[in-house]
Amino acid sequence: MxxxxxxxxxxxxxxxxxxxxxxxxxxxxxxxxxxxxxxxxxxxxxxxxxxxxxxxxxxxxxxxxxxxxxxxxxxxxxxxxxxxxxxxxxxxxxxxxxxxxxxxxxxxxxxxxxxxxxxxxxxKNVYGNSYKIRCYDRPDFAGHMAEWSEDCPLVHEAFKFHEFHSAVVMDGAWAFYELPNYRGRQYFLERKEYHNFTDWGATSPVVGSFRRITEF
CATH class of the missing domain: 2.60.20.10 (Crystallins)
Known part of the structure; x- marks a missing residue:
């Protein structure tokens, strides 16, 4: 047997x-x-x-x-x-x-x-090649907007602003980090609208880096 x-x-x-x-x-x-x-x-x-x-x-x-x-x-x-x-x-x-x-x-x-x-x-949404996020320097999607589809280890070099007061995740899942180079407090963002930084659990709008969440 x-x-x-x-x-x-x-x-x-x-x-x-x-x-x-x-x-x-x-x-x-x-x-x-x-x-x-x-x-x-x-x-x-x-x-x-x-x-x-x-x-x-x-x-x-x-x-x-x-x-x-x-x-x-x-x-x-x-x-x-x-x-x-x-x-x-x-x-x-x-x-x-x-x-x-x-x-x-x-x-x-x-x-x-x-x-x-x-x-x-x-x-969810950690598979595939489609990633897109829009970040705003004012609440409720106002002020300057930057659209991104890649990892960003240094927000202060890539953006004119480093305070994200609202965001819209168009595709994929993303992680915000309080400090540059993916350090400090972490915040998970899925595919939806975030009218204020408190919506993703932060106590401050400062974002030092962010990246796509992928399984591989």
Missing amino acids: QIRLICLTKAFLCRHILHFDINLSSTAGEWEVSNNNKTWGSSIIVFFEDKNFQGGSYECSSDSPDLHSFFSRCNSIRVESGCWVLYERPSYAGYQYILTPGEYPDHQQWMGFNDSIRSCRSI
Whole structure:
């Protein structure tokens, strides 16, 4: 009898609850194991309580407005697939951290200010070649406007202004950074209108850099 495990991603090695259906084919003489909780191609992230992927872990594959019941702290993360935005507080509030696939052995690797992760969202619109954003130096899409479709590590060199008071994401998903060269506080922007900088969660209109969010 041949044993065949249908598990095409490393995520199945994680310790949290996985529900399997086991079907025996008498003609083929094979066991087929499938996971009902996942859809192939879905976004998967694994949170670890301690650094270097140690301690308790929790695997997540969907938006979660409140993670406090699954872990008390987060000091390392493995993004198996997809792109994610993590939030310091429940209900998608507080500091934001944007992660692409890869391993993050401590919270400094995602520029975390602390070890608190209380909610998360899977980022859509990270595939394809179409990216476009319009930035304005006044609220409600007034004043000077600049349209951009590439990464911008130094806003003060590329623009006549460095305060973004409103923005319109035409295509793709974007990340604003408080400081040049993609440092400092991060802000996630998806395809919609932002009438004021507070709409993307900022307390100041200053943007030092921004870039496209892509999985690859």
